[in-house]
Amino acid sequence: MIKNILLSFGINFINFLFPVILIPYYINVFGITNYGLIAISLSLINYISVINDYSWSSLGPVKINKLQSDRLAINYYISTVVNSKIILSIPSFLLLFGLVHFYSEISTNSLFFTSLFVMLFSRTQNTHWIFIGLNKINIYFIINSIFKISCLIVILLFVKSKDSFQILFFVLGIFDCLIFLVSFLYLLIKEDFIYSKTSFKDIYSELQIGFKMFLTNLTICSILNSGTLILGMFVNSKTVGIYSIAEKIIMLGKHGIGVLFQGLFPKICKIGVRSISELNRYLRVIFKTYFVLFSLVTLLLIAFSEQIISILSNVFVYESSRYLILLSPIPLIAALNQPAYIALILNDKKNIYFSGYFIGLVINISLSFLLSYLFKVEGMIAALIITELFITLFLNYKVQLDKKLNFFSKND
Template sequence: MIKNILYSFSINFINFLFPLILIPFYIHVFGITNYGLIAISFSLINYISVINDYSWNALGPIKIGKLSSDFKAINNYISTVINTKLLLTIPTFLLLFVFAHLYNAISSNSIFFLSLFMMLFSRTQNAHWIFIGLNKVKIYFVINSIFKISCLLTILFFVKSKNSFQILFFILGFFDCLIFITAYIYLFIKEKFKYTATSLKDIYAELQSGFKMFLTNLTVCSILNSGTLILGVFYSSKIVGIYSVSEKVIMLGKHAIGVLFQGVFPKICTIGVASISELNKTLRQIFKYYILLFSAGTLFLIVFSEQIISVLSSSHILESSRYLILLSPIPLIASLNQSAYMSLLIHEKKNIYFSGYFFGLIINISFSFLLSYFFKVEGMITALIITELFITLFLNYNILRDKNLNFLSK
């Protein structure tokens, strides 16, 4: 479990550290205004690509693990997911076309606009979840690292002019495509994977089984990306750029929660099958560790906010560091719902966590539009904190009121 956590964390760390490393470069070469435009585009792609991610990043590895003794069934399942992802590419492209027109600076630049479709397509066939399920995370780590580093070097050495931001997403999308193509080549050659056709009935069943998890993922994605997108509708790319620098740091903390979930949850499932009392004990320990870990992280962000921002940006440091301080409690609040979330998943209480995240999604979107319109960035941050607090309190309340699920009582 620890080895998988380390490799998964390394993969996600590289994926998220990659744009963080490039923030100073983007701001230096393109300027804070164009960086704001890039940040809006990243958020737009992240938001829409959650449709293609659907529920497979969380549930896919578990399903493969359960089918580990049936090679044919694993082939059929992976093929079904690949085919479903390809089918979902159609609505994601349509949504990107529509939403991009909310931002005139994007839709009016035809080269940059087209590059977003390349970037979005590269996200459609992410194979990380397959390697987790097959317990081959190390292989994916190597593939991912090689092409991410190659992409980083390409950008640093060949993207020089201010207007070259137009081709940035072509470069990013190209190397992301190389990652999933190489990953599937490995599966075909080494794992003897065989692609099979899938009926529409099977695709519908797959979509139906993961729908509630999809809405959960959509809520998480909304919390991570809505700030940049909504601010971009109301205010200039410059304001978005200043806010986005601090938001990226917070997203790294939120991302760490997801990585820990990927590493811990398969083991939690095994414990849950064997003993409920042992499960509750483990969830209680996780809850305590998360309080300590993310409280320390929050304190670190508050104390060293200016230093952190100055590493990422040489522009508007005081404004971005103030936003970082206001945003700093978000990873801690979010981490405190993870034990409850895992307990609800294991006990198949889908309606509870579905309701929590669904209402959280409504709160996030409505409050974000309302508060950001009247109070700008501070209003947006307030909306994000309110959303995180609601979800955490809702999930933990439903755990505490059920004596079998209450992992806090010894």
């Protein structure tokens, strides 16, 4: 379990800390306004790429684990997912083409506009979930680390002029494609993976199975990225850049929750199969631990907001640090819904967490547009906090109503 946590942390550290490490470089080289355009574009790509990820990052490893004794079944399942992702890439590209036109500074820059499609294409196929299911996280960690570090070196050496932000996504996209290609090459050579054609009936069935999880992922992605995207419609890219610095730090805190989840989940699955009462005791410990840990994170963000921001940017430090203080409760609120989310997943209560996240999605989008229009950045932050509070309260309330799932009760 500790090994999985460390490896997952390493992968997420490189994938999600990677953009944060480059923030000072982007601001110094490109300027805060161009950095705002980069932030909007990254959020746009992250938002749309959830279509291709669909539900497989969560459900894929579980399915592969169940099929581990049947290599042919694993190969067919992976092929089905790959083919599904290829089909889903069509609406992804169409959606990107449509949404980019809401941001005139991006759509009128043809070179930068084209680079977004390269970046999105690199996200359409991701093999991380396969390696988790095969318990080969260490292999993916090595492949991912080599190409991410190589990408960082290339950016620092060759993307050095103010206008070179236009080719940034070409560089990022190419290296992401290399990760995908080398990962699949490893599966072909070392894991005896054999690609096969799959029927549309199987693809449709796979999409049906994961639809509710997809909407859940869409909600999570919306909460992570909607702030930058919607703000970009109401304020200039300079303001978006200032806000995005604080938002990236909060996103790191939320990704930390995901890292812990990936590390804990295999052990939790085994406990859940063995004993519900033991699972509830374990989830109770996780809830208390998360409360203490992320409360401390919140206090640190508030107390050292200016110092944290100044590490990433030497301009508009006061403005960004104020936004960081306002955003600081979000990781804590989000962490406190994780034990309930796990309990519902393991007990196949898809309808409950689906309802919570779907309502959360509606609340998030509606409030984000309304409050951003009325109050700009402060309105967006209020919408994000309200959404997180609703989801956490909803999931924990539903768990408490079920005597079997209520891990808050010590009568087990």
